[in-house]
Amino acid sequence: MTAWLRLGSVSALAAQAPDAQSWMSAGERARLAGMPATRRRAQFVAGRWLARMLLARAFGGGWQDWSLSDGEDAPPRACGPVPASLSISHSQELVACAVGRDVLGLDLEPVRPRKGLDALYAAITTEAERAALAAHVGQADAVHRFAHAWTLKEAGIKRHGGALFATMLGHALTLVPSCALHADACTWLHDGHVLALCAADVASLDLAEMAAAPRYWRLLRAGACAPAES
Structure with a gap:
């Protein structure tokens, strides 16, 4: 079924x-009040506002008809005229939201050098994954390949659940390039x-x-086999 994505x-x-008092729940307002950093507060408001607008556009009703759970240690859940799932991610000045009928996961990360990147990239990927990333990611440098690997597996955690350590370092999810027909990630x-x-x-x-065309992938749980491409 169709999913909707906006940045x-x-x-x-x-x-x-609008002013948070007029549309956020009491729990959301409490979380907002507890955020001392101006940027973090802006990211929280932007993500929650974008989510409500996108839910209304995708599934009907006005943004006023949709509310989000406010649990600090759990991803937000949508409540509105019809069942819906959502995922929100933000980085610096960008915020992204995806909504759909089925559970989904979204992650947004900056492409930037970092200390120990080569070692971290080697730790979170297998040799086969690094070969796949080299072939499927247009940019030739490890910084871009690492960003694709990390965001894919983080999005997989948000959709399927699981611990960050087990998924990243334990290779609980393996990424393989895919065509659109068999893909469950991009x-x-x-x-x-x-x-x-x-x-x-x-x-x-x-x-x-x-504007950019997506690159398609499949995320396989440990022990699973990729379907044959046709």
């Missing part, structure tokens, strides 16, 4: 949103970031303003 500017969305390069989405059907995404 936006944190500052623009935070400025566009990545984009956007404004110095890699965005990854893991969902049941990524071939029929509603992307709107996303």
